[in-house]
Amino acid sequence: MKKIMIFDTTLRDGSQGAGISFSVEDKIKIAKALDVFGIDYIEGGWPGSNPKDELFFAQAKKIGLKNAKLTAFGSTRRKGCGAGEDKSLRAIVASGVKAACIFGKTWDLHVQYALKTTNEENLKMIADSISFLKSKKIEVIYDAEHFFDGYKSNKEYALQTIKAAWDAGASVICLCETNGGMLPSDIQKITGEVKSVFPDMRFGIHTHNDSGCAVANSIMAVEEGCVMVQGTINGLGERCGNANLCSIIPALQIKRDYKCVPAKSLAKLTELSRYVDEIANIVPNDSKPYVGRNAFAHKAGIHVSAIERHSETYEHINPALVGNERRILVSDLSGKSNIMSKACEMALGIDNAAEKACKVIDTVKSMENQGYQYEDADGSFFLLTKKALEDFKPFFKLKSYRVAVEKNTEGKIVSEATVKLEIKGKEEHTVAEGEGPVNALDNCLRKALIDYYPEIKNIVLTDFKVRVINSEANTAAKVRVLIESSDSAKTWGTIGVNENIIDASWQALSDSVEYKLIKKDAHAKRKK
Secondary structure (H helix, E strand, C coil): CCECEEEECCCCCHHHCCCCCCCHHHHHHHHHHHHHHCCCEEEEECCCCCHHHHHHHHHHCCCCCCCCEEEEEEECCCCCCCHHHCHHHHHHHHCCCCEEEEEEECCHHHHHHHHCCCHHHHHHHHHHHHHHHHHCCCEEEEEEECHHHHHHHCHHHHHHHHHHHHHCCCCEEEEEECCCCCCHHHHHHHHHHHHHHCCCCCEEEEEECCCCCHHHHHHHHHHCCCCEEEEEHHHCCCCCCECEHHHHHHHHHHHCCCECCCHHHHHHHHHHHHHHHHHHCCCCCCCCCCCCCCCCEECCHHHHHHHHHCHHHCCCCCHHHHCCCCEECCCCCCCHHHHHHHHHHCCCCCCCCHHHHHHHHHHHHHHHHCCCCCCCCHHHHHHHHHHHCCCCCCCCEEEEEEEEEEECCCCCEEEEEEEEEEECCEEEEEEEEECCHHHHHHHHHHHHHCCCCHHHHHCEEEEEEEEECCHHHHHHCCEEEEEEEECCCCEEEEEEEECCHHHHHHHHHHHHHHHHHHHHHHHHHHHC
16 A cells, blocks of 8 residues: 555645634644644745744644644745845744755746846756755755656756756755646646656656646656645635645555555545535535545435445445434425435334335425425424324424514614413413514523423524525515524524514424424433
8 A cells, every 4th residue: 555645735725725824722623633633744834924934833833743744835935035044035034943844936937027037047946945955954856846847848947947946955856736627637647747757756746627637647757656635624715716635645555555644544634625615614515525425325216225235226325434323304395215214214114115205205395395305403303203294292382473673763773572381271471572583483482381391401503504495575575584404413494484483483493493493302201
């Protein structure tokens, strides 16, 4: 099993993505997680370029990384300046790192217009910079910026630049596809040619995703002999992002038998992906390969029926290998297999009763025709099934509710809800205020129920989404409200649909509470 070094640049290149801003504390947390996961190199930032990166490197010395080499980023020396006098290089040395990644110009177009110097001076800038850092006992990884464009433009000069870096002592020459426009065949051809010219060099690959090929390009480069892959968690990065390590690592390790991270770490990949998204304050892309919530989600009845017999029919790997899990979705496309599988997962007790399953399917299809969607509303689906099978006894009945919103002369908006419920044969009439009409309704519902069902105090609303279903109806359109709730042990989703957003919200809120109560009640009965 050949070792492929994984070089993570989430903290540097990833932070250049639109909407991404890591604090020093964020960067420390991510660095620790990457180290535990088994990443080989963690590029922390550019010392001297900004106060945040300087502070990060100062604090990072105290982390005590066990697996990864903390790496500083920088550029080759300025033209007409000795390497020892260059502020960027001196800042790398001052950061105390044992590894540095510096980039230099490969494309003669950049040498002429960006650096405004000669090709010969650029070669000296590369060699001098690497020699200087090596003299300070720092390992140097050289990023050959715009290598593939440079190679196409002037092959001979592009090769001269990487030879200068290698001869000066670089441990890896990383071929950078900086503009992100190359296709896999381009990467394969050029990497193969370069490897044949310099068979003893150790090459890496750094790609961007502007043509949607960053992952494929990285894999192709490895198959052509590269021993290092640079990328970011979840593909974060400038423009369309960097190569996504969460796709590259399992592809290489599971499907091509390369060793990227310790075998035990692979099952933590999904957890790492979601952890970084959480710190970056990004809503996770559920459709990400390998680690997304939908990566192993099955909706079509034919698919579900097949994977119940053999998982490989519609799953390219076992989701547990990357710490993910299979999801069976229930919708108007569902067949008996979906319902049976979901019923077993949620302990609904349908077993192999085809008649019951068909009844549930018909109910789901009828509700979805009205705008309901149960893919992320397990709580509402559970209640729907119980009601369809006439196996549900409500914990409370709504008599009426009223919501008022008032804006006073001072500009303050006050929301007030009034709810009448029948609970265990008694009528409760409560009033509560809230930050908005839905919050007031939620507070009022809880206030009415808390003395009867104290367990609801642990319910926390964690997400609230509203989507217009038929926008062509303008202000009379139906809306779908999806609520995510959790307690100390479980998270569940509930849904409501109506032309009135308040009533749609009431449906989702009341379903959330009833789901909690029915599960609590079932647990209590099992204990008896």
